[in-house]
Amino acid sequence: MSEISKKIELSYINFILSHNKRPNSVNSLISNELEDNKREILEEYKEVNKIETQIWEGGIMTAFQHSANDPNYAEYTVREKLLSFFYNYAEVLKKEEKFYEYSANIHPIFELSILNERSSVLKNVFLNNVNGIIKSGMETGEVADRFFISDYYGDIIWYQALLIIRYCLSDESNEKENTDEIIEKSVNLIMDLFEPNFTDSAFLLAKFLFQK
Amino acid sequence: MSDIKNKVQKSIPSTKTQRVSKFVKVGAKVSSNYLKHYAKSVIDSSYDRKKALDEENANDVYEALSELKGSALKVAQMMSMDKNMLPQAYTDQFQMSQYSAPPLSLPLVNKTFQKAFGKAPLEIFDTFSKEAVNAASIGQVHQATLGDKTFAVKVQYPGVAESVSSDLKMVKPIAVRMVGLNERDVDHYMEEVENMLLSETDYDLELKRSISISEACKDISNIHFPSYYPEYSSKKILTMDWLEGEHLNEFIATNPSQEIRNQIGQALWDFYDFQIHKMKEVHADPHPGNFLFKENGTMGIIDFGCVKVIPDLFYDNYFDLMKIENLENKEKRTQVFSNMNFIYENDSLEDREKLDSLFTSMITILSRPFQHSTFDFSDDNYFNEIAALADNKENQKLLRNSKKPRGLRDGLYVNRTYFGLYSILHDLKAEISTKSYFFD
Numbered sequence: 001m002s003e004i005s006k007k008i009e010l011s012y013i014n015f016i017l018s019h020n021k022r023p024n025s026v027n028s029l030i031s032n033e034l035e036d037n038k039r040e041i042l043e044e045y046k047e048v049n050k051i052e053t054q055i056w057e058g059g060i061m062t063a064f065q066h067s068a069n070d071p072n073y074a075e076y077t078v079r080e081k082l083l084s085f086f087y088n089y090a091e092v093l094k095k096e097e098k099f100y101e102y103s104a105n106i107h108p109i110f111e112l113s114i115l116n117e118r119s120s121v122l123k124n125v126f127l128n129n130v131n132g133i134i135k136s137g138m139e140t141g142e143v144a145d146r147f148f149i150s151d152y153y154g155d156i157i158w159y160q161a162l163l164i165i166r167y168c169l170s171d172e173s174n175e176k177e178n179t180d181e182i183i184e185k186s187v188n189l190i191m192d193l194f195e196p197n198f199t200d201s202a203f204l205l206a207k208f209l210f211q212k
Numbered sequence: 213m214s215d216i217k218n219k220v221q222k223s224i225p226s227t228k229t230q231r232v233s234k235f236v237k238v239g240a241k242v243s244s245n246y247l248k249h250y251a252k253s254v255i256d257s258s259y260d261r262k263k264a265l266d267e268e269n270a271n272d273v274y275e276a277l278s279e280l281k282g283s284a285l286k287v288a289q290m291m292s293m294d295k296n297m298l299p300q301a302y303t304d305q306f307q308m309s310q311y312s313a314p315p316l317s318l319p320l321v322n323k324t325f326q327k328a329f330g331k332a333p334l335e336i337f338d339t340f341s342k343e344a345v346n347a348a349s350i351g352q353v354h355q356a357t358l359g360d361k362t363f364a365v366k367v368q369y370p371g372v373a374e375s376v377s378s379d380l381k382m383v384k385p386i387a388v389r390m391v392g393l394n395e396r397d398v399d400h401y402m403e404e405v406e407n408m409l410l411s412e413t414d415y416d417l418e419l420k421r422s423i424s425i426s427e428a429c430k431d432i433s434n435i436h437f438p439s440y441y442p443e444y445s446s447k448k449i450l451t452m453d454w455l456e457g458e459h460l461n462e463f464i465a466t467n468p469s470q471e472i473r474n475q476i477g478q479a480l481w482d483f484y485d486f487q488i489h490k491m492k493e494v495h496a497d498p499h500p501g502n503f504l505f506k507e508n509g510t511m512g513i514i515d516f517g518c519v520k521v522i523p524d525l526f527y528d529n530y531f532d533l534m535k536i537e538n539l540e541n542k543e544k545r546t547q548v549f550s551n552m553n554f555i556y557e558n559d560s561l562e563d564r565e566k567l568d569s570l571f572t573s574m575i576t577i578l579s580r581p582f583q584h585s586t587f588d589f590s591d592d593n594y595f596n597e598i599a600a601l602a603d604n605k606e607n608q609k610l611l612r613n614s615k616k617p618r619g620l621r622d623g624l625y626v627n628r629t630y631f632g633l634y635s636i637l638h639d640l641k642a643e644i645s646t647k648s649y650f651f652d
Contacts (some may be wrong), residue, residue: 072318072322072332072334076319079317080319083319084319087319170303174373177371181370184320
């Protein structure tokens with residue numbers, strides 16, 4: 001199926017680029033080449049929206065895979081793993097920039113439920129990967145394990161990702177160099193917060209004073 | 213190689229506001245240092261306020277500049293060349309900036325490689341150092357190996373080209389204050405600096421120049437150049453052979469013999485003389501970080517990012533007065549001073565005379581090495597003489613009060629080159645033959 005789904009995704013992207021609107025039905029995406037698999041496709045994609053979600057999902061997965069393929073990945077710290085993911089993701093966005101720009105910015109108002117659904121699917125994919133990275137950081141002590149708060153680390157990085165996507169799609173600097181810089185800076189900020197820092201000592205002190 | 217492991221930098225301030233606030237912070241620190249030291253000197257009369265103060269200020273300024281990287285660091289390097297312009301303490305700190313600035317993260321380096329070659333560094337080389345082994349002013353250097361070869365791979369910081377202009381705007385008021393230059397002069401020269409800095413961010417150009425200059429200079433004895441590898445180079449990456457050798461200060465600390473010092477000094481002189489008078493384009497970045505000295509009296513030369521092409525018209529005027537008979541000929545001298553924008557037609561008669569004698573004595577002193585067949589650069593008296601001329605309050609007042617820039621801007625980098633050359637030769641305490649192609 002993966003061969004076919006790649007083709008249908010490509011066909012979806014091309015449709016948006018050439019018509020500057022979303023296709024109304026899956027039927028309009030089936031080119032002569034895909035005619036043989038028509039039944040299969042219609043079964044798989046009952047809704048045309050699913051294709052768009054799948055493209056986003058694939059993009060995130062690709063970025064995680066590419067960063068894991070980095071020969072240095074095994075020895076990377078959490079900070080570097082996140083940097084590596086975001087750099088790769090920026091490349092994914094750049095490659096299909098027009099599509100992502102359209103998809104991220106143009107939604108008819110009555111499609112909000114679709115958007116919510118898409119965002120929760122993507123968030124799940126994202127967290128599945130990021131939580132693993134964070135957990136490994138907690139084991140090595142790079143990331144502070146904090147009562148209640150550490151459950152939300154993944155969510156914080158998810159919002160960071162949304163910010164970076166927005167920034168990247170509207171970045172007009174040469175080769176999107178500004179995106180590289182915002183990635184470097186925002187990851188550093190977040191990691192400075194996640195790492196054991198003065199708030200942990202302050203918490204321990206407060207706890208001590210309270211107990212005694 | 214300097215150890216920069218414990219200085220891994222987490223961020224480079226890159227937006228204009230961030231950068232400005234950096235400078236503001238330095239300003240505040242410098243003034244609080246003044247207060248502190250003033251107070252100390254009131255309490256303790258033996259306390260050497262001036263020196264301690266300079267040292268502390270230099271530390272703060274260096275800290276801020278090294279975080280800014282890019283062009284600000286470059287300006288720090290330029291200022292560190294001018295030993296006479298800055299108190300010694302500033303100079304020592306800035307000399308540090310020539311060797312080390314905090315590095316960028318490995319994922320970003322890997323990404324730059326992916327972009328340029330579609331491969332990670334480790335897919336091209338057998339080994340690739342995880343951390344930068346050295347910082348160049350607008351990039352950092354990693355060590356890589358492939359087979360039995362060792363490479364130096366220079367990777368440029370992102371956004372450097374974009375930040376050149378805005379950095380210079382911010383450095384300007386500092387330069388005006390610290391170096392005590394006239395603001396008009398600074399404007400006049402800033403454009404030249406900007407162009408040179410922009411050309412330094414173009415590694416394609418640097419690659420071309422490195423290859424052509426090292427080819428042209430290959431017959432000069434006792435110097436060598438790395439080979440360059442276009443196949444592993446791009447707009448942001450420059451790969452060359454790894455050269456062994458020590459930086460100037462380390463080299464001098466090993467107490468090389470006078471013979472070795474003279475031999476290296478001679479090679480340096482020949483290298484510059486050939487470029488200026490034969491090629492008319494010169495490696496205009498003679499700061500000690502670009503030379504790697506070896507025990508046997510040879511020297512490797514790297515970094516052709518900053519190459520000044522000397523225009524013919526400027527060349528003719530600039531060197532005309534090196535011939536004593538021209539300098540002593542009043543008519544000829546006046547003509548050249550006017551061509552060089554040293555003296556303007558509408559300067560008052562009194563000023564013209566003062567300026568004439570100032571520039572004449574300046575040229576007499578600076579061209580002295582050329583007037584002898586050998587010259588001993590270890591001679592402190594010679595350098596004190598230069599310093600005295602620059603420190604002379606009356607001369608400074610004369611130049612500062614004049615409403616016009618004095619000197620063509622092409623002179624900026626040529627002067628800097630000679631100044632750097634003299635200063636390295638002085639540090640080497642070399643006595644050399646100062647034969648020049650100019651007199652051939």
